[in-house]
Amino acid sequence: MSQQVITTELCDWISEQSRVGHPAESILAAMLGSGWDESVARQAVARVLGQSATLTAPPGATAGLPEPDLSRFAPVVDAGDRNVKIVMAMRQPRVVVFSELLSHEECDGIIALGTKRLARSETVATGADGSEVNAARTSEGMFFERCENDLIRTVEARIATLLRWPLDHGEGLQVLRYRPGAEYQPHYDYFDPGHVSTPNILKRGGQRVATLVIYLNTPTAGGSTIFPDIGLDVAPVKGNAVFFSYDRPHPSTQTLHGGSPVIEGEKWVATKWLRQGVFN
Ligand code: PD2
Ligand code: ZN
Numbered sequence: 001m002s003q004q005v006i007t008t009e010l011c012d013w014i015s016e017q018s019r020v021g022h023p024a025e026s027i028l029a030a031m032l033g034s035g036w037d038e039s040v041a042r043q044a045v046a047r048v049l050g051q052s053a054t055l056t057a058p059p060g061a062t063a064g065l066p067e068p069d070l071s072r073f074a075p076v077v078d079a080g081d082r083n084v085k086i087v088m089a090m091r092q093p094r095v096v097v098f099s100e101l102l103s104h105e106e107c108d109g110i111i112a113l114g115t116k117r118l119a120r121s122e123t124v125a126t127g128a129d130g131s132e133v134n135a136a137r138t139s140e141g142m143f144f145e146r147c148e149n150d151l152i153r154t155v156e157a158r159i160a161t162l163l164r165w166p167l168d169h170g171e172g173l174q175v176l177r178y179r180p181g182a183e184y185q186p187h188y189d190y191f192d193p194g195h196v197s198t199p200n201i202l203k204r205g206g207q208r209v210a211t212l213v214i215y216l217n218t219p220t221a222g223g224s225t226i227f228p229d230i231g232l233d234v235a236p237v238k239g240n241a242v243f244f245s246y247d248r249p250h251p252s253t254q255t256l257h258g259g260s261p262v263i264e265g266e267k268w269v270a271t272k273w274l275r276q277g278v279f280n
Pocket of ligand 1: 176184192211213223224225226254257258259260271
């Protein structure tokens with residue numbers, strides 16, 4: 001088939017198949033059997049059913065979600081080479097705020113290394129494969145390679161221990177700098193199942209399942225990380241971090257979040273995104 005189009009008739013058919021009890025994978029298989037391109041078929045099923053069933057976990061994916069050990073709700077959690085303090089924890093959605101995850105020297109070291117490589121931040125392009133500069137994200141950013149140097153390796157190993165998630169399931173740390181007026185408008189960090197570029201992105205490690213935003217400095221005013229669905233504002237404090245996880249790529253996770261505009265001073269963060277499987 002050439003130029004495959006997701007028509008209303010196709011959507012109605014998918015909806016009917018689901019209504020009579022066929023799981024998303026069977027509907028997909030039937031579509032592939034009748035000549036539909038896999039990525040178009042996945043988009044159509046995701047559009048109609050809006051669910052993660054279309055996103056098969058990669059081989060070797062780790063079950064469950066990243067999660068710190070809060071079983072005893074001790075005020076500190078052992079993160080291997082450092083004790084990290086718990087400021088607050090929310091269950092639904094899972095949001096945890098940590099303090100003293102990084103020392104001030106580690107924060108300064110990451111900023112110094114990141115400064116040399118900053119460029120205007122990009123997001124996944126709206127229409128095609130690739131990324132593009134986006135007015136919703138007015139920060140500048142850079143990515144470290146995973147384990148790029150001793151400092152990054154130390155921080156990544158600490159995060160892996162703290163969140164009980166393998167180091168190789170994490171993307172390289174991303175550093176962002178926001179100047180006064182810069183913001184990151186509310187968004188979800190998982191890859192949109194209905195987006196044309198998502199099947200390709202998922203080949204490397206599957207979906208994102210959790211985010212850790214680490215504050216590398218304390219802005220003078222503004223720059224909180226906001227969660228509009230649950231009315232939560234997290235203050236950016238040097239060395240602290242906010243963690244949240246999402247078990248499916250869907251707004252029902254209530255993980256809509258953004259970076260509110262910086263009012264005075266700069267804001268620097270390092271973000272670690274965690275995947276279902278090995279990210280190479
Ligand atoms: O800098 C933040 O507060 C922020 C807000 C929303 C960072 C991210 N998202 C991110 O890096 O995904
Ligand atoms: Zn985000």
